[in-house]
Structures are given as C-alpha cells and as structure tokens.
Amino acid sequence: xxIPFSPPRIDQKTIDAVVDTLKSGWITTGPKTKLFExxxxxxxxxxxxxxxxxxxxxxxxxxxxFGVGKGDEVILPAYTYxxxxxxxxxxxxxxxxxxxxxDDFNISxxxxxxxxxxxxxxxxxxxxxxxxxxxxxxxxxxxxDDVKSLFKPSxxxxxxxxxxxVLSDAxxxxxxxxxxxxxxxxxxxxxxxxxxxxxxxxxEGGAMCFNLPEPFDNQEIYQALSVKALHGQNKxxxxxxxxxxxxxxxxEPGYKYNMTDIAAAIGLVELERYDNDMLVKRKEICExxxxxxxxxxxAQLPILENDxxxxxxxxxxxxxREITEQQRDQIIALISEAGVAVNVHFIPVPMxxxxxxxxxxxxxxxxxxxxxxxxxxxxxxxxxxxxxxxYVCETVTEAxxxxxxxxxx
Ligand SMILES: *Cc1c(COP(=O)(O)O)cnc(C)c1O
Numbered sequence: 001x002x003i004p005f006s007p008p009r010i011d012q013k014t015i016d017a018v019v020d021t022l023k024s025g026w027i028t029t030g031p032k033t034k035l036f037e038x039x040x041x042x043x044x045x046x047x048x049x050x051x052x053x054x055x056x057x058x059x060x061x062x063x064x065x066f067g068v069g070k071g072d073e074v075i076l077p078a079y080t081y082x083x084x085x086x087x088x089x090x091x092x093x094x095x096x097x098x099x100x101x102x103d104d105f106n107i108s109x110x111x112x113x114x115x116x117x118x119x120x121x122x123x124x125x126x127x128x129x130x131x132x133x134x135x136x137x138x139x140x141x142x143x144x145d146d147v148k149s150l151f152k153p154s155x156x157x158x159x160x161x162x163x164x165x166v167l168s169d170a171x172x173x174x175x176x177x178x179x180x181x182x183x184x185x186x187x188x189x190x191x192x193x194x195x196x197x198x199x200x201x202x203x204e205g206g207a208m209c210f211n212l213p214e215p216f217d218n219q220e221i222y223q224a225l226s227v228k229a230l231h232g233q234n235k236x237x238x239x240x241x242x243x244x245x246x247x248x249x250x251x252e253p254g255y256k257y258n259m260t261d262i263a264a265a266i267g268l269v270e271l272e273r274y275d276n277d278m279l280v281k282r283k284e285i286c287e288x289x290x291x292x293x294x295x296x297x298x299a300q301l302p303i304l305e306n307d308x309x310x311x312x313x314x315x316x317x318x319x320x321r322e323i324t325e326q327q328r329d330q331i332i333a334l335i336s337e338a339g340v341a342v343n344v345h346f347i348p349v350p351m352x353x354x355x356x357x358x359x360x361x362x363x364x365x366x367x368x369x370x371x372x373x374x375x376x377x378x379x380x381x382x383x384x385x386x387x388x389x390x391y392v393c394e395t396v397t398e399a400x401x402x403x404x405x406x407x408x409x
Contacts, residue, residue, distance in 0.1 A: 001391050005341040006197045009278070009382035014269050021265040029230075030238045032261035036268050037207070040192075043271060044174070044184025046209030047218035050225050051264060055171045055193030055206035057257035059124070060087040061225055062189045062208060066165050067155025068093050068121050075115055076124040076169075077107040078348045078365040079372070084124055084169050085349045093121070097350055099365045104303045105129065105317060108367070109137045116141075118150050121158065122165045127173035127183060129345070130199070130312030131303060135178055135186040138166055160215065165189070170209075172314035174200055175279050179308050184209035194263070199278065199314050200270045202263035229257040278382055282313035285380050285389050289316050292393040297321070298400055300374070315345055316378045320400055325373035327403050332376060334399035340392050343377040 021032060033051050040049040052058050068074060070092040076084050078097040088095040098111035105128040112123060123142065125133040141147060142164040153159040170176075171193035173183040184190050189212070194205035208225065210218040230236055232254030239245060270278070286304055293299040300319040304311045320328065328344075335342050348368040350360035362369050378392055 001388065002339040003341060003379055003384070003388055003392060004381075005343055005377075005379050006381045007383070008196050008201050008203075009270075014266055017265040017269045018262055021262050024261075026238070027262050028237055028260050029258045030261045032264035032268065033259050036259075036264040036271070039268065039271055040184070040207055040209070043274075044182050044190075044192075044209050046184040046190065046211045048210045048222035049184070050208045050210070050222055050229065051259040051267075052206045052208065052229055052257045053259055053263075054204055054257070055169070055191045055195070056083040056087060057229070057255070058191035058206045058208040059084065059167070059169060060090055061228060061255065061257065062165075062167050062191065063087060063091045063093070063122060065221070065225060065228065066122060066157050066161075071119060072121040072154075073117060073119040074122045074124060075112055075120060077126050077128075078350050078362075078368040079105055079128065079346055080126045080169065080349060081171070081346055082349050082352060082355075083171075084126060085355070088124075094119075095349075096120070097360065097365060099367045100128075100371065102367050102370075104131055105371055106131065106133045109134055109141065112138070113141060116147055116150065116164070118152050120150075120164055122167050124167045124169055125187065126169040126171075127176060127312075128315075129302060129317050130172045130176050130314035131305075132173055132176045132178040132183055132186060132309050132311075133168070135166070135168075138187075142166055161188075161212070167191070171195075171198065171206075173312045174198075175274060176312040177310045183312070185211050188212050194267060194270075199282065199312055200267065200274055202259070202267040202270070205259050205263045205267065227251065228254045230254060231256060279313065281382050282380055284386070285384055286311075286313045286316050288386055288389045289318070289378055289393060292390065293318065293396075296397060296400075298323075298404060313380065316380050317345060318376050318378055318396070319371065319374040320376065321374070323374055323403070328374055328376065330403050331396075331399045334402060335376070335395050338395045338399070340395045341379060342396075344372065344375055345377045346372065348372050 037049045072093040074088045075096045079100040085095045166187040168187035168190035170190040174192045176183045190209040192207045194202040232252035235248040302317045
C-alpha cells in the first residue's frame with residue numbers, strides 16, 4: 001500500500017468550478033473572490049475578511065498595516081513554519097522567539113509575559129495543528145495595565161489601538177473553536193492559509209480576518225488593506241473595466257498580493273462542504289489514530305479537543321516517548337520504506353541555518369526541541385480510508401517497536 005501525506009481533495013465539482021470561471025470572462029480578482037470573502041466572514045464570525053495569494057502575504061500586510069519596523073520586537077513561538085518569522089525580518093523588525101507548551105505545542109503564555117518589553121509591538125500566536133491558542137489569556141495579557149503602560153506607540157494604528165496587537169497565524173486552524181467562537185474571531189487579526197496542503201485549499205491563497213475593537217472600523221480596514229494588497233491603487237481591475245472608469249491613482253507604494261477568481265472558485269467549493277464533510281472526515285481519522293495508539297505506552301497522543309477548544313484536525317502530531325532525534329529519524333525511515341509518507345512539524349525556526357547565522361540557538365527553547373525531536377505527523381486527508389489509517393498505525397507501531405527493541409537488545 002502507498003499512502004501519501006496530504007493530497008488535495010479534487011473532484012469533478014472542483015474541476016467544474018474552475019472551468020466555469022475560466023469560461024466566465026473574468027479570471028483575476030472579481031465576483032468569486034468577493035463572494036468567497038463574504039462567506040468566510042460569515043463562517044468565521046470575523047466582521048470582514050480579505051482574500052490574498054498566501055497567508056504569508058497576510059501576515060506581512062498585518063505587520064505593515066500596524067507600522068512595525070526597525071527597532072520593534074515581535075513575539076512568536078520558536079515552533080512554527082519559517083514564514084511566521086520571515087515576515088518580521090522583511091519589516092526590519094526583530095523576531096523574539098519564545099518556547100512552547102509541553103503538552104499542546106502552542107506558544108507558552110508564561111514565556112510571552114516574560115519577554116514583553118517596551119519594544120514589543122505584536123504577539124503572533126500560531127494555532128499548531130489546528131488547535132487554537134489560549135486567546136483569552138493572550139488578550140488579557142495585552143490589556144493588562146502594566147503591559148499597556150509599557151507600550152510605546154509609534155504609528156497611527158498603534159496609537160489608535162494603544163496596546164500590543166494580537167496577530168493569529170491561523171494557517172492551520174480554520175474551523176477550530178475556542179470558548180464557543182470560531183478561529184477568525186479570536187484575535188485582532190487572524191490569517192488563514194489555503195496552501196495546497198492545508199485543510200481548505202485554493203492551490204495557493206490566504207485570508208486576513210479582521211476583528212479589531214472599537215474605535216476601529218473593520219470595513220474601513222478591509223478597504224485600506226485591499227488597496228495595500230494591490231499596488232496602492234485606489235481602484236481594482238474589475239472597477240476599472242467599467243466603461244469610462246479608466247482613471248486611477250496610486251496612494252501608496254503597495255504590494256501585489258491579490259487572490260484570483262480561479263483560486264476563489266476552488267475555495268467556494270471547499271468552504272461549502274468544509275464543516276459537514278471535510279472536518280467530519282478529518283476528525284474521524286484523527287480519532288481513529290488516537291483510539292488505535294492509546295494502548296501503546298510509547299505513544300504520546302496529541303490533544304485534539306478539551307472543555308474549551310476543538311481542533312480543525314489539520315495535523316495528527318504523534319510523539320514517541322523517550323526517544324532521541326536520531327531514533328525518530330530511524331522510525332521515519334522504516335515507515336517510509338513501507339510506503340507511508342509521514343512528516344515532521346516543525347523543524348523549529350531557530351534550528352534553520354539562516355536563523356542560526358543571526359544568533360538564535362535551539363538550546364534556548366528546550367520544549368520546542370523536545371517536541372520536534374520526538375514528533376511524527378501521520379497522514380490526514382479527505383480520501384484516506386479508515387482501512388488505510390489502520391495500515392498507517394500498524395506500520396508506525398512496527399517501526400517504533402523495531403527501533404525501541406534494538407536499543408534493549
Ligand atoms: C503554511 C503555513 C504558513 C504559510 O502559509 P502560505 O499560505 O503558504 O503563505 C504560515 N504559517 C504556518 C504555521 C503554516 O503552516
């Protein structure tokens with residue numbers, strides 16, 4: 001049996017939607033993208049949503065909109081994909097990595113509190129594997145009087161918010177819930193990814209969910225960022241095609257981050273069947289893994305839900321107890337030989353060559369390293385049958401026991 005890691009769900013419905021768009025006479029940002037934005041706002045509960053060509057673009061736009069630059073610090077977990085950190089560097093600001101929780105891989109609130117300084121402008125929280133961070137605690141922290149009194153606003157939007165911005169890297173977590181609210185409505189700005197391997201895909205794409213408090217107007221922010229995401233042009237391509245509407249202005253040196261209607265057409269199909277079909281299937285697979293692996297003492301099962309939160313079941317992040325990084329790699333090699341594709345999420349950012357070259361050291365993030373060194377992500381995707389999931393479990397079990405027994409022998 002050959003089992004891939006996470007192929008996209010593409011069927012006739014997706015293909016028809018793309019073909020319809022190709023034949024419609026409008027293929028870049030237009031009616032499909034606008035409709036997708038409205039439906040995403042409805043689904044997430046965020047007041048407004050802006051679609052873009054990636055989540056990375058959304059994270060960077062959020063930092064730029066808030067006026068983050070040289071001398072500013074952005075707090076983020078060491079345990080994330082490098083995009084979360086790269087955008088901080090693009091803005092000329094300093095990433096301040098903090099360690100993660102031992103149990104759920106998410107950013108440690110206690111660590112955040114320790115690293116807040118007068119330079120901190122943004123906290124980027126990553127909902128690892130789809131499990132929302134503890135947003136009540138993060139939101140209380142940034143609204144705490146002592147923390148607020150440290151904040152030194154240096155841009156119009158920083159003055160208006162008058163505290164640290166909570167920016168959620170929700171690349172994994174669309175559909176996840178926390179205290180009865182959906183991801184998108186939990187932080188000031190949340191950024192979802194529609195990359196090909198993510199839960200809901202448009203091949204490439206992302207969305208910013210705006211949920212800023214008074215006196216901000218989330219509709220106004222949506223307008224401002226639509227302009228920022230399209231050259232700083234005060235009219236989009238669709239508005240310009242109306243006869244007589246040729247004139248436009250550039251009001252700032254903007255970016256080129258817009259989503260195409262071809263991508264949005266895929267997204268609309270995906271969203272329509274996301275809750276009742278995709279999420280149900282993913283949950284079933286993850287719960288099957290949990291149930292099968294529960295009886296093995298070497299298996300440390302991931303948290304999929306608790307009293308206040310529920311995952312989007314993006315990744316099934318298994319950890320093997322008391323093994324080294326080398327043993328983990330041996331286990332993965334055996335699993336791969338049996339035809340099952342697994343992955344590791346993530347190699348912590350401070351371990352990457354570039355980040356090491358600018359002075360970061362994984363030794364400063366012991367939980368991130370421990371989680372990484374023992375982690376194996378099992379396949380989770382729509383077309384994976386429970387029979388295949390059983391084969392994955394058998395393969396993993398055999399590989400782990402082989403490597404563990406070698407040590408004992
Ligand atoms: C995938 C991912 C991103 C980047 O998403 P893109 O849409 O590819 O830009 C950012 N952060 C995390 C945690 C991710 O997994």
